[in-house]
Amino acid sequence: MTYITRIAALLSTALIGAGTAALAQDDSQTGADIFVIGGKADDPFWSIVKRGAEDAGQIVEAQGGSVTWLGPQNYDNLGADAADLIRTAISQGADAIVGPNWVPESMDEAFAAVVEADIPLILYNAGGLEAADRLGALNYIGSDDFLAGKAAGEYFAQAGVTNVVCVNTLPGAANLQAQCAGLAEGVTAAGGTAEELPLPMTSFGNPTAVSQAVKAHLLQNPDVTGLYTIGNVDANSASIAITQAGAAGRVQLGGFNMDQTILDNISSGAQLFAIDQQGYLQGFLAVSLLNNHVNYGLTVPTRQILTGPGIVDASNVEATLAGVQSGTR
Structure with a gap:
């Protein structure tokens, strides 16, 4: 507290x-x-x-x-x-x-x-x-969503994670677009790269849909070294996707918000960090x-x-x- x-x-x-x-x-x-x-x-x-x-x-x-x-x-x-x-x-x-x-x-x-x-x-x-x-x-x-994303991008960069994907399950929501933009600024300022992966709004809150989409993206883009999610449910789905894609040693995970599972993952090293609002x-x-x-x-x-x-x-x-x-x- x-x-x-x-x-x-x-x-x-x-x-x-x-x-x-x-x-x-x-x-x-x-x-x-x-x-x-x-x-x-x-x-x-x-x-x-x-x-x-x-x-x-x-x-x-x-x-x-x-x-x-x-x-x-x-x-x-x-x-x-x-x-x-x-x-x-x-x-x-x-x-x-x-x-x-x-x-x-x-x-x-x-x-x-x-x-x-x-x-x-x-x-x-x-x-x-x-x-x-x-x-x-x-x-x-x-x-401030832009500053939240920027803080995440800077944290990734400081940890040596410089090819990051912002997984956005609510594309079009201004606050989440701002987070992805902030993330990109934080990463690129350190010489890295960042992109947004927009998923259909129907995928928000659907763990299976998010896991499958993120897994597919990681398999198709083996150079990705970091994932950022816009909510705790999505972070848990992304964590599963990283494991299923065989990328646990390559891809670091960070995200917005947290819950018991996320904190357990941070404790075990399965997730790098969470942004708390x-x-x-x-x-x-x-x-x-x-x-x-x-x-x-x-x-x-x-x-x-x-x-x-x-x-x-x-x-x-x-x-x-x-x-x-x-x-x-």
Whole structure:
């Protein structure tokens, strides 16, 4: 558990108690109804973000409000489906909305409708400060995807891995395209090469499809020495593909996000590193800030609150395992 995660946990405990006391003193307080747009609830990464939002939601509920999570059924039509969820939040009377700007060309119009309705908006996870400025959001909370990819590329290069493939199972999603671009810059600045391997969106979350596609690419391109994946499920699939392609001694693996399997792989040497964006904090901080803004008019002067990128590798993997076991990493 990082220092900032410990602080968040302490604040959560303190504020829940304070919120309960305040509610007991003023039964007329109605609180804020906050809607959070996110990924599928059974997505390993998004379940952690949801956990953070729900933990902050204990404060919201103690003050008479509510937190509602809205996620797509699948990722086949991500931008359009997410835009529909934003409009659903508006129609259901949201006092504040949190959402990722995954596909700007599909989602910007819906986010604009949020601001036009005078509903406070925080962008998180995808989009960055540029999108927050463009759309009129209060803050952006999350990792800078380009910098995350660049950090991964630099790490690969420092480890002597200079022919890297970015496996993208959600091509067209702006944040993931930015990661692949950042990866390429980090690797090429050190004299290496990088390319993107775009797979059909239907392959996202399909371990067999990803493993087979990555295996085929490695067999067809024996000069590849590194793989980077945009999510933890894909990293586990890529790890299997490396083994099946007989490339365990040649290809190093890194990726965005992590889970127990990935940390075990880092411990054993089967994966080189993982980029941590601290999704728990994204959900927790976004809901907490909006709740205080709606109820008390509070804001923070920092409009871009970065929760990453951090690198988890053999040097700090043991310290990270406790956070995974608690559902916060």
